[in-house]
Amino acid sequence: MNEMSEKSYAKVNIFLKISKKRDEYHELVSRFVRVHSLYDTISFIKSSRKAFCIIGNFGCKMETNTVYKAYKLIENFEGVEEFFKNYSVIIDKNIPEFAGLGGGSSNAATFLLMANKYCNLNLSKDELCYIAVKIGADVPFFVYEYDSANVTGIGEIVEKFEEEILDIQTITPKIKCNTGEIFKVFREKFYKQISKEESDRLFKMKSTEILSNFDIKEANDLYEPAISVYSQLEEYAKENWFFSGSGSSFFKVTHVK
Numbered sequence: 001m002n003e004m005s006e007k008s009y010a011k012v013n014i015f016l017k018i019s020k021k022r023d024e025y026h027e028l029v030s031r032f033v034r035v036h037s038l039y040d041t042i043s044f045i046k047s048s049r050k051a052f053c054i055i056g057n058f059g060c061k062m063e064t065n066t067v068y069k070a071y072k073l074i075e076n077f078e079g080v081e082e083f084f085k086n087y088s089v090i091i092d093k094n095i096p097e098f099a100g101l102g103g104g105s106s107n108a109a110t111f112l113l114m115a116n117k118y119c120n121l122n123l124s125k126d127e128l129c130y131i132a133v134k135i136g137a138d139v140p141f142f143v144y145e146y147d148s149a150n151v152t153g154i155g156e157i158v159e160k161f162e163e164e165i166l167d168i169q170t171i172t173p174k175i176k177c178n179t180g181e182i183f184k185v186f187r188e189k190f191y192k193q194i195s196k197e198e199s200d201r202l203f204k205m206k207s208t209e210i211l212s213n214f215d216i217k218e219a220n221d222l223y224e225p226a227i228s229v230y231s232q233l234e235e236y237a238k239e240n241w242f243f244s245g246s247g248s249s250f251f252k253v254t255h256v257k
Protein backbone atom coordinates (compact mmCIF):
# COMPACT_ATOMS: atom_id res chain seq x y z
CA MET A 1 0.00 0.00 0.00
CA ASN A 2 1.43 3.50 -0.72
CA GLU A 3 1.46 6.22 1.90
CA MET A 4 -1.97 7.58 0.83
CA SER A 5 -3.88 4.27 1.03
CA GLU A 6 -6.57 3.02 3.38
CA LYS A 7 -8.48 -0.25 3.78
CA SER A 8 -12.21 -0.02 3.01
CA TYR A 9 -13.72 -2.90 5.01
CA ALA A 10 -16.88 -4.91 4.38
CA LYS A 11 -19.62 -5.23 7.02
CA VAL A 12 -22.17 -7.85 8.00
CA ASN A 13 -25.45 -7.41 9.84
CA ILE A 14 -25.40 -9.74 12.86
CA PHE A 15 -29.09 -9.01 13.15
CA LEU A 16 -31.33 -6.76 11.08
CA LYS A 17 -34.83 -5.93 12.30
CA ILE A 18 -37.28 -3.32 11.04
CA SER A 19 -38.68 -0.90 13.65
CA LYS A 20 -41.04 1.20 11.47
CA LYS A 21 -41.82 2.65 8.05
CA ARG A 22 -40.54 6.13 7.23
CA ASP A 23 -42.12 7.23 3.91
CA GLU A 24 -40.71 4.89 1.27
CA TYR A 25 -37.95 3.73 3.64
CA HIS A 26 -37.76 1.48 6.69
CA GLU A 27 -36.10 2.29 9.97
CA LEU A 28 -33.63 -0.37 11.04
CA VAL A 29 -32.52 -1.92 14.32
CA SER A 30 -29.27 -3.65 13.45
CA ARG A 31 -25.81 -4.72 14.71
CA PHE A 32 -23.18 -3.88 12.13
CA VAL A 33 -19.83 -5.64 12.46
CA ARG A 34 -16.68 -4.95 10.43
CA VAL A 35 -15.23 -7.87 8.43
CA HIS A 36 -11.48 -7.49 9.03
CA SER A 37 -10.55 -10.12 6.44
CA LEU A 38 -12.46 -8.58 3.51
CA TYR A 39 -11.63 -5.09 2.24
CA ASP A 40 -11.05 -2.91 -0.78
CA THR A 41 -7.99 -0.64 -0.86
CA ILE A 42 -8.40 3.02 -1.73
CA SER A 43 -5.32 5.04 -2.74
CA PHE A 44 -4.73 8.62 -3.85
CA ILE A 45 -1.93 8.71 -6.44
CA LYS A 46 -0.26 11.70 -8.07
CA SER A 47 -1.59 12.22 -11.59
CA SER A 48 -2.02 15.14 -13.93
CA ARG A 49 -5.49 14.36 -15.23
CA LYS A 50 -6.71 17.80 -14.16
CA ALA A 51 -10.19 16.40 -13.35
CA PHE A 52 -11.64 14.07 -10.73
CA CYS A 53 -10.93 10.47 -11.71
CA ILE A 54 -11.67 7.06 -10.20
CA ILE A 55 -9.76 4.02 -11.45
CA GLY A 56 -11.07 0.58 -10.55
CA ASN A 57 -13.15 -2.40 -11.60
CA PHE A 58 -16.81 -1.37 -11.08
CA GLY A 59 -20.11 -2.57 -12.39
CA CYS A 60 -21.23 1.04 -12.94
CA LYS A 61 -20.25 4.24 -14.72
CA MET A 62 -18.39 6.92 -12.76
CA GLU A 63 -21.40 9.19 -12.20
CA THR A 64 -23.21 6.48 -10.19
CA ASN A 65 -20.14 5.47 -8.22
CA THR A 66 -20.64 6.10 -4.50
CA VAL A 67 -17.14 7.63 -4.33
CA TYR A 68 -18.06 10.09 -7.08
CA LYS A 69 -21.25 10.98 -5.15
CA ALA A 70 -19.10 11.58 -2.07
CA TYR A 71 -16.71 13.78 -4.08
CA LYS A 72 -19.61 15.88 -5.45
CA LEU A 73 -20.79 16.51 -1.87
CA ILE A 74 -17.39 17.94 -0.81
CA GLU A 75 -15.99 19.44 -4.05
CA ASN A 76 -16.83 22.99 -2.95
CA PHE A 77 -14.89 22.68 0.28
CA GLU A 78 -11.64 24.72 0.31
CA GLY A 79 -8.86 22.92 -1.57
CA VAL A 80 -10.76 19.77 -2.59
CA GLU A 81 -11.20 20.49 -6.31
CA GLU A 82 -7.54 21.59 -6.57
CA PHE A 83 -6.34 18.44 -4.75
CA PHE A 84 -8.19 16.06 -7.07
CA LYS A 85 -6.83 17.84 -10.16
CA ASN A 86 -3.47 16.45 -9.05
CA TYR A 87 -4.49 13.10 -7.51
CA SER A 88 -6.52 10.20 -8.92
CA VAL A 89 -8.51 7.78 -6.79
CA ILE A 90 -7.53 4.12 -7.25
CA ILE A 91 -9.85 1.49 -5.80
CA ASP A 92 -8.62 -2.10 -5.66
CA LYS A 93 -11.94 -3.96 -5.41
CA ASN A 94 -12.32 -7.21 -3.46
CA ILE A 95 -15.76 -6.77 -1.89
CA PRO A 96 -18.39 -8.29 -4.21
CA GLU A 97 -21.23 -5.99 -5.36
CA PHE A 98 -24.92 -6.54 -4.51
CA ALA A 99 -23.66 -8.72 -1.70
CA GLY A 100 -25.09 -7.16 1.46
CA LEU A 101 -21.51 -6.42 2.51
CA GLY A 102 -21.63 -2.64 2.11
CA GLY A 103 -18.90 -2.43 -0.54
CA GLY A 104 -19.95 0.77 -2.25
CA SER A 105 -20.97 2.34 1.06
CA SER A 106 -17.63 1.49 2.65
CA ASN A 107 -15.75 3.00 -0.30
CA ALA A 108 -17.69 6.27 -0.02
CA ALA A 109 -17.00 6.53 3.72
CA THR A 110 -13.30 5.69 3.37
CA PHE A 111 -12.98 8.27 0.58
CA LEU A 112 -14.58 10.93 2.83
CA LEU A 113 -12.21 10.07 5.70
CA MET A 114 -9.18 10.23 3.36
CA ALA A 115 -10.28 13.50 1.72
CA ASN A 116 -10.88 14.97 5.20
CA LYS A 117 -7.29 14.04 6.14
CA TYR A 118 -5.38 14.91 2.95
CA CYS A 119 -7.35 18.05 2.07
CA ASN A 120 -7.18 19.21 5.72
CA LEU A 121 -10.95 19.72 5.95
CA ASN A 122 -10.99 19.20 9.74
CA LEU A 123 -14.57 17.88 9.63
CA SER A 124 -15.77 16.00 12.73
CA LYS A 125 -17.17 12.45 12.51
CA ASP A 126 -20.68 13.86 13.01
CA GLU A 127 -20.15 16.42 10.20
CA LEU A 128 -18.87 13.62 7.94
CA CYS A 129 -21.89 11.48 8.93
CA TYR A 130 -24.22 14.32 7.91
CA ILE A 131 -22.64 14.13 4.42
CA ALA A 132 -22.46 10.30 4.44
CA VAL A 133 -26.16 9.73 5.02
CA LYS A 134 -26.92 11.51 1.73
CA ILE A 135 -25.04 8.75 -0.13
CA GLY A 136 -26.65 5.68 1.47
CA ALA A 137 -27.90 4.10 4.67
CA ASP A 138 -24.76 2.05 5.32
CA VAL A 139 -22.23 4.87 4.81
CA PRO A 140 -22.43 6.43 8.31
CA PHE A 141 -21.40 3.15 9.97
CA PHE A 142 -18.14 3.15 8.01
CA VAL A 143 -17.45 6.84 8.76
CA TYR A 144 -17.27 6.10 12.52
CA GLU A 145 -14.79 3.22 11.99
CA TYR A 146 -16.20 1.09 14.84
CA ASP A 147 -15.64 -2.70 14.82
CA SER A 148 -19.16 -3.27 16.15
CA ALA A 149 -22.05 -0.82 16.35
CA ASN A 150 -25.77 -0.67 17.06
CA VAL A 151 -27.38 1.14 14.12
CA THR A 152 -30.87 2.68 13.98
CA GLY A 153 -32.81 5.25 11.98
CA ILE A 154 -32.20 4.77 8.27
CA GLY A 155 -28.59 4.01 9.23
CA GLU A 156 -27.61 7.48 10.43
CA ILE A 157 -27.66 6.71 14.18
CA VAL A 158 -24.49 4.71 14.94
CA GLU A 159 -23.58 3.74 18.53
CA LYS A 160 -20.34 1.94 19.29
CA PHE A 161 -20.83 -1.53 20.81
CA GLU A 162 -17.97 -2.85 22.96
CA GLU A 163 -17.20 -6.52 22.33
CA GLU A 164 -14.30 -8.75 21.24
CA ILE A 165 -13.16 -8.57 17.63
CA LEU A 166 -14.97 -11.25 15.61
CA ASP A 167 -13.40 -13.33 12.82
CA ILE A 168 -16.05 -13.57 10.15
CA GLN A 169 -16.16 -15.82 7.11
CA THR A 170 -18.45 -14.85 4.20
CA ILE A 171 -19.74 -16.62 1.11
CA THR A 172 -21.40 -14.66 -1.68
CA PRO A 173 -23.59 -16.60 -4.13
CA LYS A 174 -23.46 -15.11 -7.62
CA ILE A 175 -26.99 -13.70 -7.25
CA LYS A 176 -27.37 -9.93 -7.56
CA CYS A 177 -29.84 -9.15 -4.77
CA ASN A 178 -31.86 -6.00 -5.49
CA THR A 179 -32.25 -4.23 -2.12
CA GLY A 180 -35.30 -2.23 -3.25
CA GLU A 181 -37.11 -5.34 -4.47
CA ILE A 182 -36.41 -7.21 -1.23
CA PHE A 183 -37.67 -4.32 0.94
CA LYS A 184 -40.77 -4.12 -1.29
CA VAL A 185 -41.56 -7.83 -0.78
CA PHE A 186 -40.84 -7.48 2.94
CA ARG A 187 -43.34 -4.61 3.12
CA GLU A 188 -46.02 -6.44 1.09
CA LYS A 189 -45.74 -10.00 2.43
CA PHE A 190 -43.54 -10.20 5.51
CA TYR A 191 -44.02 -6.88 7.26
CA LYS A 192 -43.42 -6.88 11.03
CA GLN A 193 -41.81 -4.44 13.37
CA ILE A 194 -39.68 -5.02 16.40
CA SER A 195 -40.78 -3.54 19.74
CA LYS A 196 -38.69 -0.99 21.67
CA GLU A 197 -38.27 -3.51 24.52
CA GLU A 198 -36.97 -6.22 22.18
CA SER A 199 -34.64 -3.74 20.44
CA ASP A 200 -33.20 -2.65 23.80
CA ARG A 201 -32.71 -6.32 24.77
CA LEU A 202 -30.88 -7.18 21.53
CA PHE A 203 -28.66 -4.09 21.67
CA LYS A 204 -27.30 -5.22 25.05
CA MET A 205 -26.43 -8.75 23.84
CA LYS A 206 -23.02 -9.71 22.42
CA SER A 207 -23.05 -10.70 18.75
CA THR A 208 -22.02 -14.31 19.53
CA GLU A 209 -24.84 -14.55 22.09
CA ILE A 210 -27.38 -13.35 19.52
CA LEU A 211 -26.17 -15.81 16.87
CA SER A 212 -26.39 -18.72 19.31
CA ASN A 213 -29.97 -17.79 20.24
CA PHE A 214 -31.40 -16.85 16.84
CA ASP A 215 -31.81 -18.84 13.65
CA ILE A 216 -31.18 -17.25 10.23
CA LYS A 217 -34.82 -16.11 9.81
CA GLU A 218 -35.09 -14.61 13.30
CA ALA A 219 -31.78 -12.75 12.93
CA ASN A 220 -32.58 -10.96 9.67
CA ASP A 221 -36.08 -9.74 8.72
CA LEU A 222 -34.95 -9.51 5.08
CA TYR A 223 -34.01 -13.19 4.79
CA GLU A 224 -37.49 -14.57 4.07
CA PRO A 225 -38.32 -11.85 1.52
CA ALA A 226 -34.91 -12.45 -0.11
CA ILE A 227 -35.44 -16.21 -0.54
CA SER A 228 -38.97 -15.60 -1.79
CA VAL A 229 -37.46 -13.43 -4.58
CA TYR A 230 -34.27 -15.47 -5.11
CA SER A 231 -35.21 -19.03 -4.10
CA GLN A 232 -31.77 -20.47 -4.99
CA LEU A 233 -30.30 -18.54 -2.03
CA GLU A 234 -31.76 -21.13 0.34
CA GLU A 235 -29.18 -23.74 -0.77
CA TYR A 236 -26.52 -21.69 1.05
CA ALA A 237 -28.36 -21.55 4.39
CA LYS A 238 -26.12 -24.03 6.20
CA GLU A 239 -25.91 -24.67 9.96
CA ASN A 240 -24.43 -21.62 11.80
CA TRP A 241 -24.52 -19.46 8.65
CA PHE A 242 -26.48 -16.19 8.72
CA PHE A 243 -27.66 -13.69 6.11
CA SER A 244 -26.18 -10.20 5.75
CA GLY A 245 -28.19 -7.09 4.84
CA SER A 246 -30.36 -7.67 1.79
CA GLY A 247 -27.97 -10.38 0.57
CA SER A 248 -26.73 -12.30 -1.28
CA SER A 249 -23.95 -12.99 1.26
CA PHE A 250 -24.03 -15.49 4.12
CA PHE A 251 -21.59 -15.30 6.98
CA LYS A 252 -20.49 -17.14 10.09
CA VAL A 253 -18.41 -16.17 13.08
CA THR A 254 -15.35 -18.43 13.02
CA HIS A 255 -13.42 -17.06 16.01
CA VAL A 256 -13.64 -14.50 18.77
CA LYS A 257 -10.36 -12.71 19.55
Ligand SMILES: C[C@](O)(CO)[C@H](O)COP(=O)(O)OP(=O)(O)OC[C@H]1O[C@@H](n2ccc(N)nc2=O)[C@H](O)[C@@H]1O
Residues within 6 Å of the ligand: 013, 016, 024, 025, 026, 027, 028, 100, 105, 135, 136, 137, 138, 154, 155, 179, 180, 181, 183, 245, 246
Ligand atom coordinates in the same frame (compact mmCIF):
# COMPACT_ATOMS: atom_id res chain seq x y z
C1 LIG B 1 -30.10 -3.40 3.82
C2 LIG B 1 -28.93 -2.58 4.25
O1 LIG B 1 -27.79 -2.89 3.47
C3 LIG B 1 -28.64 -2.86 5.73
O2 LIG B 1 -27.32 -2.64 6.01
C4 LIG B 1 -29.21 -1.08 4.06
O3 LIG B 1 -30.31 -0.69 4.83
C5 LIG B 1 -29.44 -0.75 2.60
O4 LIG B 1 -29.50 0.65 2.54
P1 LIG B 1 -28.99 1.37 1.19
O5 LIG B 1 -27.66 0.83 0.78
O6 LIG B 1 -29.15 2.83 1.38
O7 LIG B 1 -30.08 0.84 0.20
P2 LIG B 1 -30.21 1.24 -1.31
O8 LIG B 1 -29.66 0.11 -2.14
O9 LIG B 1 -29.74 2.62 -1.56
O10 LIG B 1 -31.82 1.25 -1.34
C6 LIG B 1 -32.53 0.69 -2.38
C7 LIG B 1 -33.99 0.78 -1.97
O11 LIG B 1 -34.21 -0.09 -0.83
C8 LIG B 1 -35.24 0.45 -0.01
N1 LIG B 1 -34.74 0.67 1.35
C9 LIG B 1 -33.39 0.81 1.60
C10 LIG B 1 -32.98 1.00 2.91
C11 LIG B 1 -33.94 1.07 3.94
N2 LIG B 1 -33.58 1.26 5.21
N3 LIG B 1 -35.28 0.95 3.64
C12 LIG B 1 -35.69 0.75 2.37
O12 LIG B 1 -36.91 0.64 2.11
C13 LIG B 1 -35.66 1.77 -0.65
O13 LIG B 1 -36.77 1.52 -1.51
C14 LIG B 1 -34.44 2.13 -1.48
O14 LIG B 1 -34.76 2.98 -2.58
Ligand SMILES: Nc1ncnc2c1ncn2[C@@H]1O[C@H](COP(=O)(O)OP(=O)(O)OP(=O)(O)O)[C@@H](O)[C@H]1O
Residues within 6 Å of the ligand: 058, 059, 060, 064, 065, 066, 067, 096, 097, 098, 099, 100, 101, 102, 103, 104, 105, 106, 107, 108, 136, 138, 179, 245, 246, 247
Ligand atom coordinates in the same frame (compact mmCIF):
# COMPACT_ATOMS: atom_id res chain seq x y z
N1 LIG C 1 -17.43 2.08 -5.12
C1 LIG C 1 -18.29 1.13 -5.52
N2 LIG C 1 -17.98 -0.17 -5.36
C2 LIG C 1 -18.85 -1.13 -5.75
N3 LIG C 1 -20.06 -0.89 -6.31
C3 LIG C 1 -20.39 0.39 -6.49
C4 LIG C 1 -19.54 1.45 -6.12
N4 LIG C 1 -20.15 2.61 -6.41
C5 LIG C 1 -21.34 2.30 -6.95
N5 LIG C 1 -21.48 0.97 -7.03
C6 LIG C 1 -22.69 0.34 -7.56
O1 LIG C 1 -23.61 0.26 -6.45
C7 LIG C 1 -24.39 -0.91 -6.56
C8 LIG C 1 -24.33 -1.66 -5.27
O2 LIG C 1 -22.99 -1.85 -4.94
P1 LIG C 1 -22.70 -2.51 -3.49
O3 LIG C 1 -23.67 -3.63 -3.33
O4 LIG C 1 -21.24 -2.76 -3.34
O5 LIG C 1 -23.06 -1.28 -2.55
P2 LIG C 1 -23.72 -1.28 -1.12
O6 LIG C 1 -25.14 -0.90 -1.31
O7 LIG C 1 -22.87 -0.45 -0.23
O8 LIG C 1 -23.62 -2.78 -0.57
P3 LIG C 1 -24.79 -3.76 -0.22
O9 LIG C 1 -24.53 -4.89 -1.18
O10 LIG C 1 -24.57 -4.09 1.21
O11 LIG C 1 -26.12 -3.08 -0.49
C9 LIG C 1 -23.87 -1.67 -7.77
O12 LIG C 1 -24.68 -1.27 -8.88
C10 LIG C 1 -22.49 -1.09 -8.01
O13 LIG C 1 -22.16 -1.12 -9.38
